[in-house]
Amino acid sequence: MDDLTEMLKGTLEGCVLEIIGSEETYGYAITRRLNELGFTDVVEGTVYTILLRLERHGLVQVTKRPSGVGPPRKFYSLNDAGREELARFWTKWQYVSSRIDKLKEGGR
Amino acid sequence: MDDLTEMLKGTLEGCVLEIIGSEETYGYAITRRLNELGFTDVVEGTVYTILLRLERHGLVQVTKRPSGVGPPRKFYSLNDAGREELARFWTKWQYVSSRIDKLKEGGR
DNA sequence: AGCGGTACTCGGTATCACGTAGTACTGGTT
DNA sequence: AACCAGTACTACGTGATACCGAGTACCGCT
Numbered sequence: 001m002d003d004l005t006e007m008l009k010g011t012l013e014g015c016v017l018e019i020i021g022s023e024e025t026y027g028y029a030i031t032r033r034l035n036e037l038g039f040t041d042v043v044e045g046t047v048y049t050i051l052l053r054l055e056r057h058g059l060v061q062v063t064k065r066p067s068g069v070g071p072p073r074k075f076y077s078l079n080d081a082g083r084e085e086l087a088r089f090w091t092k093w094q095y096v097s098s099r100i101d102k103l104k105e106g107g108r
Numbered sequence: 109m110d111d112l113t114e115m116l117k118g119t120l121e122g123c124v125l126e127i128i129g130s131e132e133t134y135g136y137a138i139t140r141r142l143n144e145l146g147f148t149d150v151v152e153g154t155v156y157t158i159l160l161r162l163e164r165h166g167l168v169q170v171t172k173r174p175s176g177v178g179p180p181r182k183f184y185s186l187n188d189a190g191r192e193e194l195a196r197f198w199t200k201w202q203y204v205s206s207r208i209d210k211l212k213e214g215g216r
Numbered sequence: 217a218g219c220g221g222t223a224c225t226c227g228g229t230a231t232c233a234c235g236t237a238g239t240a241c242t243g244g245t246t
Numbered sequence: 247a248a249c250c251a252g253t254a255c256t257a258c259g260t261g262a263t264a265c266c267g268a269g270t271a272c273c274g275c276t
């Protein structure tokens with residue numbers, strides 16, 4: 001699949017929120033998860049900028065823990081604000097994707 | 109619906125391509141069409157920047173015609189490159205939206 | 217003459233994903 | 247002990263995009 005970067009703008013952050021929401025996890029693992037989900041070209045740098053943004057916006061709780069196989073990991077989990085933001089994201093996604101699908105079906 | 113701008117990045121241009129592909133039309137009408145499709149906050153300035161970009165990328169054919177109710181209109185239609193780009197857009201959309209929907213369903 | 221609706225242009229801004237380079241910790245190999 | 251690959255995070259800059267605001271211009275109607 002060719003370049004998806006523009007189409008992922010505004011949705012990738014939501015995907016990261018969803019992943020964090022489903023289980024407490026850390027940046028490196030999130031990148032792997034996105035890759036196996038089909039977003040093969042998403043690289044670590046991108047995920048870390050998103051994580052820093054989420055932290056700056058106060059949507060996540062961060063806990064640092066030693067890893068055993070490398071430097072310590074920063075584990076992320078959603079707080080209340082994060083769960084609200086995630087819900088908002090899915091509402092918006094539902095809205096936008098349904099309109100676009102309608103347009104695709106020649107929606108008059 | 110609150111702010112959708114980030115989520116529309118990368119998709120709005122495809123929507124405009126689709127609208128032009130279904131009938132020869134012009135900027136002002138495209139804006140109205142998007143608005144009635146549910147993208148209520150998309151304004152003329154945005155559509156015109158997209159149209160200029162499409163023209164610069166050689167994806168559309170442009171014909172200026174008098175309007176009778178105002179200044180002359182620039183009518184846009186897709187050329188071969190535009191139709192190819194539109195097909196690529198829908199392929200990408202199908203790819204991305206299906207992965208995101210899968211993630212939403214707790215895709216393991 | 218003025219006004220509202222139509223129609224397009226242009227310059228600047230914010231946000232976002234991405235590229236690249238760098239730092240740092242660990243365990244295993246030589 | 248020295249090196250390296252894999253893990254894990256940080257920081258700075260770039261390009262693309264949607265949006266905002268102001269401006270220009272044309273038309274019919276009052």
